[in-house]
Each structure stands twice: as C-alpha cells, then as structure tokens.
Amino acid sequence: MHQPEPAPTGPDPGDLDRVLSGVGDRLRRVRRRRGATLAALAEATGISVSTLSRLESGRRRPSLELLLPIARAHQVPLDELIGEPKVEDPRVRTTPIVENGRTMLPLSTRPGGVQAYKMVLEPGPCEPDLRTHEGYEWMYVISGELRLLLADHDIVLRTGEAAEFDTRLPHWFGNAGRTPVEILSLFGPQGERMHVRARPKRRD
8 A cells, every 4th residue: 555655844943943033133233234224224125114123123023025125235145134054064074993904984973873884805814703793784895805704604795796684693794805895884773774685696
C-alpha cells in the first residue's frame, strides 16, 4: 500500500520570532545612519509615521510589504534589515589519524548517528586480527584492492565495489594489493543499514 509522503516542515517558529524581534532596532539604526527622519521616510515610502514608529519599537510585526519599500528608500539590501543569520562554513576540518600503515580521515563531526571516514591502507604484510563490536559498516573501494575477512568469508573488493556488514560478526580488512588502497567507510549504530552490497566475486 502506498504510504503518503510526509508533509514538508517549515521553518522553526522560534527561529523566525528571534529574527523578527531584532528588525526594529536595525530599522532605527539604518534610518539614523542615513540621517533620515520618520517623516521623511514616511514620505519616501508611503508608510505612515505611526506605522514606522511602531515597527522600530517592535510594536508592529514587520512584513515584506513594509520592509521592501523601506529597504528601497534607504538603498540597502533587504537582508540588512532582516539580519539574516550567516551560514556557517560547511567544510569539515579534521586531523588525519595515522597508525600502523593506516591513515583515517574523519569526514563528519556530528556525534552519534552514521559516521563517515576516508581511509588509506598502505601495502605490506599484516596479520589479520578479527574483531567484533556493535554497529553496522558500509565500505566502498575508491582505488586499489581491499581484502575483507567476515566470519567464514574471505573477499577481495576492487575499485568501484562495495560491501556492508554487521560488525557483531568477526571481521578484519586490509590491503590486498601492491599499491595503497583508498576506501570510503560509513559506520553507524546497529540497525542503520546503507542498502548497498558488493557485486559477487567473479569465478575464474
């Protein structure tokens, strides 16, 4: 049975109220900075002096119909009156973790939920050490060859192949080739599955 799609959520009313609560002070600062009186602004915008006064004091809720002519009269962008919050830099800046020929670069910083990593595994002999722990992992091979031991399975994943598995099963992975292998790994709490599976290994 087709499930109806959830209705899109709008902006948080609390955030909107916080933005609008500061509009009056900004209107007053901009007007005074430009040396305009309420009467002169009223004449330029067609908005009554009493309405402009109530806007600046916070007793009148601002609207686009009021703010647009004020912004035009002051020759400032609308954002300057609204005080739109600045968008934070979305780039993730993390420090690589290097240990035993493995370089792990975290690609996410939010605690909890699915965590993303890029890993580079150098070639060389390495004794498999199977581990178990809570969680679910998805791996994608960007380049090189990755050997994955999972319970009774011994798999080699090549460039463009992916695998997902329950980390409560004994598992280990390492470089299976002569060049570094680069992988993208997503790790989440038990039950958070990514629904991407490796292609079956070709039989010679």
